[in-house]
Amino acid sequence: MDIAQLQQQNDRGFRRLRFAPELEQAYREVRDEGIRQRARPVSASALALFLIYALLDAAMLPASIASDTVMIRLLITCPLIAVVWWLSYTQIRAATFARLYAGAYLIGGLSVVAIIALARLRQHDLPYEGILLMLMFGYLVMGIPFRSVSLMSLAVIVAYISMEYATGMSAQQLLINSFFIATANVMGMVGSWLSEYRQRAHFLDRQMLEQSRRQAERESQRKTRLITVASHDLRQPLNVVSLILEHLDGDPLPPQPASLVSKLKASVAHFHGLLASVLDISRIQEGMIVPQLQSLDLGPTLEQIRDTCGDQAQRLGVSLNLSPGESATPVIADPQLLYRILQNLISNALEHSGATSIDVTTARVDDHLRIEISDNGCGMDHAGETHAFDPFYRKSSGSELHPGLGLGLAIVRELSHMMNGNCGVRSAPGQGSRFWVSLPAGVNRQPDSKTSVAAPGPDTDAHHFLVVEDHDEARHWVCETLKHWGFAARGFATAKEALAGRHGSGGSHDAILVTDLHLPDMPGRTLHSLLTARGTTCGGILMTADTGLPEGYDAGQRLWVLHKPLVPMRLRAAITQLTRPLSPGP
Structure with missing residues (x-):
């Protein structure tokens, strides 16, 4: 049921202890499993009590009566309780167990009636308080559903009154006993009704909370998808604009166009900052960022x-x-x-x-x-x-x-x-x-004396770039920007083309891969691994519009992750680190 149906059920109420059919079935499954869990301590305590009663019978009743009452307790009631306790730990269906549990209560009540009857037949008076204790046990301790416990308690009461009438109890005494037992039964019914009503109310509250939680999760997932889609769709064209402006900024232009290019660069950079801030705060609020802490x-x-x-x-x-x-x-x-x-x-x-x-x-x-x-x-x-x-x-x-x-x-x-x-x-x-x-x-x-020390400054002659990007315009301007900075660059539309191409500018391990993270035929990270294994590349830059993947540098793989749009300063910083030659330590 959805939250609206649950709210409608709550508004209608459930004084008759019934939900709508689809909710009633779910409640009974939870209730019956709860009865199984409750039966374990209840059965253990009931078994201990009946064993104590058996000892009291042997000590306080005449031997002729005690032999029969103890036999009923030890051969009927106690084994029945022990079976219920054992069944509570088996794989029996919860609904089946709940019925057996209620049946055990009925048999236990009738066994008490049988014990009182044996004493009556031998002209020995036993108090009827055992019946009252049994009623209260069923109504308030065992947690049997209201209707079931009411019917079975009524059966025990009728059996007791019939037994007293059959054994010759006076009408006045029978009326008094019946009054007290009926009063106790009414009190137990009220308590049982209130208990089940409270259980149903709690169940309904839990269902509403669970549906609210699921609805909140669905809303969060929708927001996450919106953030991801918006990030990709806004960053891709902004990436092209940023690269074009970076290329134009270095060309000799008349003063007025040069001024316009500078202003456009500043505006694009500002927009990129605003977009990054909005997306970052959204990801934080939606719990999309999980820190990977390390020393x-x-x-x-x-x-x-x-x-x-x-x-x-x-x-x-x-x-x-x-x-x-x-x-x-x-x-x-x-x-x-x-x-x-x-x-x-x-x-x-x-x-x-x-x-x-x-x-x-x-x-x-x-x-x-x-x-x-x-x-x-x-x-x-x-x-x-x-x-x-x-x-x-x-x-x-x-x-x-x-x-x-x-x-x-x-x-x-x-x-x-x-x-x-x-x-x-x-x-x-x-x-x-x-x-x-x-x-x-x-x-x-402790510092590792064998660690390589980076020498300053990039060496543009020692490296060339492989640019793999399925977006034609973005690929073109990434290559043009790299060439503008003095590097050699070749562009490929797919990972398959990049793997099939002949690379190198005078040696192995001298190429740097610049690729989109999500290529149509292969993930960019996989392409980087394959080219590195071949000895083609010595580092890589993964471009992505997915801000769910954090920017940063993996020194072990010599691999950068940069968000689109590519900020020229950030791209140059990544290239500087990847092209910086390593000189061996002492």
Whole structure:
């Protein structure tokens, strides 16, 4: 049943202890399984009680009566209870077990009537309280459904009254006993009705909660699909535009067209930043981001930041100083999320602080590594300092050419918390700002003297590029951009063409693969593995519009993942790392 049908059932009520047919069947399955679970402690306690009663009969009743009552308890009632207890642990159907369980209650009640009858026939009075205890046990302890327990209790009462009448009890005494037993039966029926009503209400509540949870999951999945589709469909054309503008920007153009190209590049970069922020915050809110925590050195991440943000800082005349400082302590973090945090903080300082200098330093504080990004810019007032990390908060300033959405710092806070860290800021007007991120510190490792050391600067003559992209225009402009930067590049529309082509520019292992992650005939990652195994490539860049796969570098495979649209600075940073020759250590 869906949530609307469940709500309709709740509105109609169930005073007659009946649901709509489709819901009633589900309730009975749950109820009968609950009876099986409940029967285990109930049977154990009932078995112990009847054994105690057997001992009391032997000790307190005349021998002629005790022999018969003990026999009934030990040969009929106790074995019956033991069988019920055993069946509760077998694979018998829950509905079948529930019927046997109720039948055992009826037989147990009739056995009590038989014991009282034996005493009456031998002119020995036994109190009828045993019948009352049996009734209360069935109504309130055993948890048998209301209708079943009411009918069986009525059968036990009729059997008892008939027995007392047959053994010659006086009419007055019979009337008194019948009154007390009937009163106890009414009390038990009321208690049983209330108990089943409460169980049904709880069952209905659980069903509504479960349907609400499933509906929320379906909504979340729809949002996830929407985010994925929107990301792909918006990023693909933006990727082509970004590459065309990068190509045009380096060509000698008259002043007016050159100015227009620069403005277009800035607008496209701004739109890309807005799109990335909206998609990132959506993925965070939908739980699509799961950190892959590991112990890592901060140095490589800072190098990536330098390669990515260095050109922008240079263009703005900002001195960007990235140094781990006094601490070489590793940090426990997801490398891609840590990169995103630092990129957001440095981009925020470059775009909004008006600073001429930005410094990144680290220091160990107790069991955390504190990363600080400080600038000498305009600073913030108390309101800005307090609300800087709030979503959609922006300083009121009309001077910004491309104002943001106020999501960059909110993403920093969310990602920091996801990695068991924290963040904050200290600032004052005219005194700059000091943003910080604190993450759990890792364990220091001994340096490996055999580790290769990267030499600076790319060697464009030693590498060529294989570009595999099924989108014709995107493939063309990726190749043109690479050629514009001084590299040789060949384009292929499919993985099959790339595998069949003849590669090389003077040696093996000198090619770098640039491929779409989702090719029509083969995943880009598989293509990279095959070309690497052949000795054709020495590294690769996977392009994807799927933001569910985090950006970043896999040093083991020498493989980058970059999101579309390809940000030229980010692409150049990846190429710089892949083309940087490695010199062997001592």
